[in-house]
Amino acid sequence: AFTRDPNTGENVLYGNFLANAQGEDVVAGIRDAEPIVAMREHNPAVYAEFEQIARQLERFYRDMQDLEFTIERGTLYMLQCRTGKRTPRAAFRIAVEQATQPLASRQEVKRLVKAGCLPKRWASAAAKPVLSRQEAIARIRAEDVERLFYPVIDPTVPAEELQRRRLTRGIDAVPGAATGEVVFSAAAAESLAAAGRRAILVRKETSPEDVGGMYAAAGILTATGGKTSHAAVVARGWGKCCIVGCETLEIDYAANMMSVNGRHVRQGDRITLDGSQGVVYEGELPLVTPELPAQYHTLMSWCDAARRLKVRANADSPADAKAAVRMGAEGIGLCRTEHMFFKELGGGYSPEEVARRSQERQLAIQEMIVAENEADRRRALDKLLPFQRDDFVGIFEAMDGRPVTVRLIDPPLHEFLPRTREQVERLSAATGLSTQAIVQRSEQLHEANPMLGHRGCRLCITYPEILDMQVRAITEAAVRCRQAGRPVSPEIMIPLSIDRKELAILIQRVHQVADAVLAEAGVKLDYLAGTMIETPRAALLADELAEVCDFFSFGTNDLTQMTMGLSRDDAGRFLPAYVDPQTGIFPADPFQTLDFKGVGLLVESAIAKGRATRRKLKIGICGEHGGESASVAFCHRAGMDYVSCSPYRVPIARLAAAQAALAEKPAARSRRKRAGRVKKSPARTKRRPGSRRRSGRTRARAKK
Numbered sequence: 001a002f003t004r005d006p007n008t009g010e011n012v013l014y015g016n017f018l019a020n021a022q023g024e025d026v027v028a029g030i031r032d033a034e035p036i037v038a039m040r041e042h043n044p045a046v047y048a049e050f051e052q053i054a055r056q057l058e059r060f061y062r063d064m065q066d067l068e069f070t071i072e073r074g075t076l077y078m079l080q081c082r083t084g085k086r087t088p089r090a091a092f093r094i095a096v097e098q099a100t101q102p103l104a105s106r107q108e109v110k111r112l113v114k115a116g117c118l119p120k121r122w123a124s125a126a127a128k129p130v131l132s133r134q135e136a137i138a139r140i141r142a143e144d145v146e147r148l149f150y151p152v153i154d155p156t157v158p159a160e161e162l163q164r165r166r167l168t169r170g171i172d173a174v175p176g177a178a179t180g181e182v183v184f185s186a187a188a189a190e191s192l193a194a195a196g197r198r199a200i201l202v203r204k205e206t207s208p209e210d211v212g213g214m215y216a217a218a219g220i221l222t223a224t225g226g227k228t229s230h231a232a233v234v235a236r237g238w239g240k241c242c243i244v245g246c247e248t249l250e251i252d253y254a255a256n257m258m259s260v261n262g263r264h265v266r267q268g269d270r271i272t273l274d275g276s277q278g279v280v281y282e283g284e285l286p287l288v289t290p291e292l293p294a295q296y297h298t299l300m301s302w303c304d305a306a307r308r309l310k311v312r313a314n315a316d317s318p319a320d321a322k323a324a325v326r327m328g329a330e331g332i333g334l335c336r337t338e339h340m341f342f343k344e345l346g347g348g349y350s351p352e353e354v355a356r357r358s359q360e361r362q363l364a365i366q367e368m369i370v371a372e373n374e375a376d377r378r379r380a381l382d383k384l385l386p387f388q389r390d391d392f393v394g395i396f397e398a399m400d401g402r403p404v405t406v407r408l409i410d411p412p413l414h415e416f417l418p419r420t421r422e423q424v425e426r427l428s429a430a431t432g433l434s435t436q437a438i439v440q441r442s443e444q445l446h447e448a449n450p451m452l453g454h455r456g457c458r459l460c461i462t463y464p465e466i467l468d469m470q471v472r473a474i475t476e477a478a479v480r481c482r483q484a485g486r487p488v489s490p491e492i493m494i495p496l497s498i499d500r501k502e503l504a505i506l507i508q509r510v511h512q513v514a515d516a517v518l519a520e521a522g523v524k525l526d527y528l529a530g531t532m533i534e535t536p537r538a539a540l541l542a543d544e545l546a547e548v549c550d551f552f553s554f555g556t557n558d559l560t561q562m563t564m565g566l567s568r569d570d571a572g573r574f575l576p577a578y579v580d581p582q583t584g585i586f587p588a589d590p591f592q593t594l595d596f597k598g599v600g601l602l603v604e605s606a607i608a609k610g611r612a613t614r615r616k617l618k619i620g621i622c623g624e625h626g627g628e629s630a631s632v633a634f635c636h637r638a639g640m641d642y643v644s645c646s647p648y649r650v651p652i653a654r655l656a657a658a659q660a661a662l663a664e665k666p667a668a669r670s671r672r673k674r675a676g677r678v679k680k681s682p683a684r685t686k687r688r689p690g691s692r693r694r695s696g697r698t699r700a701r702a703k704k
Contacts, residue, residue: 001036001050003058003065006086009093009293011101013037013054015067022070046076052118055126057081059103062130063139064094088144089293096295099136102127133302134662140299142629142652148296149239149648150176153274154286165281167271168260170221170246171572172278173232178219178241179272179284182265184256186213193217194351200271202258204251205569206231208415211342212358214240219273221280223249226572228557228591228624234339236624237314239323239648241275245572300328300651303658309635310642311653312403314622316340318394321404324647328654331403331489332395333553333644334622337470338411340391341365341384361387362416363430369413370433370441374465381469388470392477401487405553405622405644407532408470410495412455414445451561456496456534460506467506468513475517475527482523491528493553498537500544507531507548528618533606534558542606546613553644554603556623556631560590563599591624594631604638611639620644632656636664 001015016033019042040047050069053076057065066084070077086094103126104112112118118126131139153162180198183189186209192199193216201217203210205224214220214234218241222231225244235242250259256267265271265282272285312333313324317340321332341361349357361384368380395404418424418438428435447453460467474490481488492510497503510529518525530551533539539559542552561568566575568591578585586595594600610617620642625631627645632653635643637660645653 001054001067001069002084003054003067004084004090004094006064006066006084006090009064009086009090009097009295011097013051043071043074046071046074048115049076052112053078055103055112055118056122059122059126059130062098062135064090087290088147089290091140091144092148092293092295092299095131095136095139096298099129099131099133100298102129134306136299137302137306137655137658137662140655142656145651145655146175146649147276148290148292149651150241150276151178151287151289152276153177153272153281154288157285162281162285165272165283165285167263167265167280167282168246168248170243170249170278170280171225171227171232172275173225173227173229173244174235174240174242175276176239176241177272177274177276177285177287179270179287180218182258182267182269182271183213183217184251184253184258184267186210186216188267189213189217190355194355200273202249202251203231205229206234208338208342208411209362209419211339214238219243219275221246221249221271221273223247223251224572225569226575226591227589228568230569233557233624233646236646236648237316237320239646241273243273243275243278243280246280247573300654303654304328307636307654307657307661309632309640309657309660310620311650311657312405312620312622312642312644313647313650314626314644315395315647317391318398320647321395321398324650325398325400325402327647327650329402329647329650331405331642331644332399333405333620333626333642334493335395335404335406336410337388337406338409338416340388341416357387359426363427365416366418366427367431368466369416369445370427370431370438377463378465378469381465385469385473388473389477389480392474393480396477396481396488396490397486399489401489403489403491405491405493405530405551405620406470406474407493407495408457409459409466410456412445412447412450412453413459414442414447414450417442417445451558451567457494457502457506457531458496460494460509461502464509467509471510471513472517475514475525476521478525478527479517479521479523482525483521488525489527490525491530491551493551494529494531494549495555496534496558497531497545498535498541500541500548503531503545504548530618532622533603534562536563536602539602539606543609543613546610546617551618551620552606552610553619554606554621554623556594556599556603556621556625557591559602559623560595560599563602564590564595566590588630593628594625594634596634600634600638607638607640627653629656629659633660633663636660 001013004011005014013036015036017036017039018033064084065081068080070079106127109123109126113120113123180200181192182202183192183199184202189199189201190212198218200219200221201213202221205222220231220235220242222244223246225231229244231244232242248260258265270284272281310330312331313329314334315321315324315332316336364380364384368377371377371380418427424435424438427438471492474492478488478490494503494506507529528550530549531545532553532555534555538545575589579589607619619640621635621640622644626643627649632643633656636657643653
């Protein structure tokens with residue numbers, strides 16, 4: 001039995017009992033057990049005693065208890081008690097009720113005392129809450145929060161059925177569950193979604209050009225990658241079920257088929273993804289969506305009151321921004337502009353209009369890339385500017401004055417070029433260039449190591465017109481919002497900077513373009529210009545970079561890769577051996593939990609150096625670590641101003657920030673008390689070795 005309902009958290013006895021039987025009979029289910037409340041009819045006295053003991057045990061252990069008992073010849077024997085397992089919904093209700101409601105009402109306490117079921121010495125305690133709000137916050141786990149928002153496979157599906165349907169297992173990148181028809185291309189996913197059908201996009205790996213299909217799909221499955229691969233990061237931002245790193249998965253794009261251990265799944269066949277466990281099932285399984293308990297909002301309000309660290313979201317579209325606000329985000333810490341180049345993510349358009357506008361965006365950026373001179377590049381960018389401006393207007397409106405940090409273009413240009421013959425021919429028709437010239441241009445842009453190549457701020461140095469277009473789009477969007485009477489707080493961020501002079505050139509250009517737009521519109525607007533700290537060199541030279549920018553944002557995905565020499569897309573093949581408890585090389589996956597000893601040391605050093613130069617330097621983090629509990633606690637201790645994570649991890653970050661603040665307070669109070677004791681009685685302080693003993697006259701003066 002349980003002292004509360006483990007499914008809902010309701011404060012009622014929950015469980016079963018079986019007359020003329022032993023515990024094994026109840027578990028085996030040989031006979032139908034009766035609900036625990038039916039014991040009241042069989043033996044009222046024993047039931048009253050059991051109820052009283054259950055309340056005492058919950059009061060003593062200050063949590064819901066799982067009880068085992070037996071009754072022999074009218075005598076109740078308690079065999080065992082332990083903290084009871086519960087659903088996420090129940091966890092919130094139990095924590096909040098134990099912090100706000102007494103274990104029993106005063107009338108109930110009086111009744112139990114009068115009946116002799118509750119000792120008088122327990123009466124006062126039983127009429128008070130058993131937890132403080134701080135303890136209630138500490139009780140909730142990150143998994144409890146995360147699983148409130150995602151659909152799951154119906155728990156009534158038999159385990160034998162799940163085992164029979166199981167195809168393979170990968171890495172659980174984004175929790176939840178999804179079911180749909182298998183497709184092997186982004187275009188097929190978009191077509192299926194336009195017809196009102198659910199698609200599961202299956203790829204060897206994903207890239208920015210797949211964003212449209214990823215957005216349209218109900219779930220995403222890849223054969224390679226880890227929890228911070230492109231597929232995982234993008235899907236997490238949308239709260240979309242995703243499994244990556246299924247190495248047993250063999251994908252044949254030409255045949256539109258995938259194979260796992262001799263079992264074949266073709267395009268159009270249905271599969272189910274369990275993103276919480278990383279398991280792929282054949283066929284369609286029933287899903288259920290958890291109900292958000294009312295106590296969730298109560299506890300999160302306590303978290304917000306307790307934390308110091310602000311929590312922002314990574315959002316790339318107006319829809320993402322609205323989701324972030326619903327989740328409690330206090331701003332956007334990372335808006336990735338490259339996703340806007342491929343997909344119309346704004347609302348209010350028909351599927352046909354979305355497809356048309358998405359194609360126009362793709363062609364505009366591709367025309368810019370294959371252009372042979374600056375004039376042609378600027379003409380192509382002029383086509384792209386209205387799309388970007390409209391996206392920023394939607395994001396600024398959704399955030400309603402909250403800060404929005406927009407990262408300028410980051411990926412290398414070859415990622416935006418067409419890959420299929422059909423796409424190459426479409427670009428050829430739009431630009432007048434031959435298909436051969438386009439293919440040659442793509443080959444010219446190919447790099448052996450794109451992550452360390454021509455990307456980020458290096459693109460803005462070599463093609464400053466890209467920076468001009470993006471900064472103009474951001475500023476014009478802000479002006480439009482301000483003229484409409486809406487508050488707006490833009491922050492423009494330079495990615496991948498490594499040198500003060502490099503950053504100074506780009507920051508100066510940002511101000512030139514933005515100030516010109518503001519002067520032309522006759523609008524006064526405060527905005528910030530800062531940089532991402534993604535390379536070890538940038539972290540080491542943080543004092544110099546802080547001289548020319550307003551804020552730092554740590555991009556810990558790339559900073560971890562470059563500091564540790566690990567590829568986040570490939571490390572999944574050997575990292576399990578490194579985080580194995582037996583080897584103990586790493587305490588955790590460094591792409592999930594920040595590497596405190598190495599990367600963390602760089603981060604702390606950069607913060608200290610940056611603020612030594614600019615005392616009020618705003619500092620945050622926008623990597624995937626911003627939504628992981630232990631990493632958020634590190635950010636709190638390091639003195640950051642905010643963390644930023646995907647919208648659906650914002651509640652986790654809010655909880656973790658509160659837990660970090662509350663964990664710090666007892667130690668801080670202890671230090672203050674020790675300092676106070678020393679201050680009150682200096683004459684009793686121990687003499688330091690080698691110090692001079694005071695003379696009698698000095699002691700007399702001290703005594704006076």
